[in-house]
Amino acid sequence: MNRTDLKNKVAESAGVSAAEADRAIDAVLGAITDALVAGDKVSLPGFGIFETRERAARxxxxxxxxxxLDIAASTSAAFKPGAELKRKLAKS
Structure with missing residues (x-):
């Protein structure tokens, strides 16, 4: 699924226009990004947790x-699926 497919699915499910769905997706992704940049976790119960993880230099x-060669320390985004998402994936 790409962004266009996601936008169309959200628009259909929410009963809104594709443009409104696109703005909503931008808002959600922006909020998650801002929280991660600030060092916060984003917890969506039943879906999962977005967080940052530190990678040591090596x-x-x-x-x-x-x-x-030396690889510098870095911070990366990580996703930990929630119990409900794990359960649904196990059934598929």
Whole structure:
């Protein structure tokens, strides 16, 4: 499913126009992004938790040359599915 498919599904389910659904999707994604940038978790009961995770600096290896290289520490977004989502996925 791509963004257009999602927009159309939301518009159909909510009984709104595609433009309104697109604005709603933008608002939700913007709110989640803002919370993660601020270091907060976003918990959607039954669906899951969006959070940030810190990755420590480490030494990696270039697979083509075998040369060692330093990989800087970073922060990444992570998603942990909720119990209801896990249950629904297990049935499919």
């Amino acid at each position: 030494t990696g290896r270039n697979p083509q040359t075998g040369e060692s």
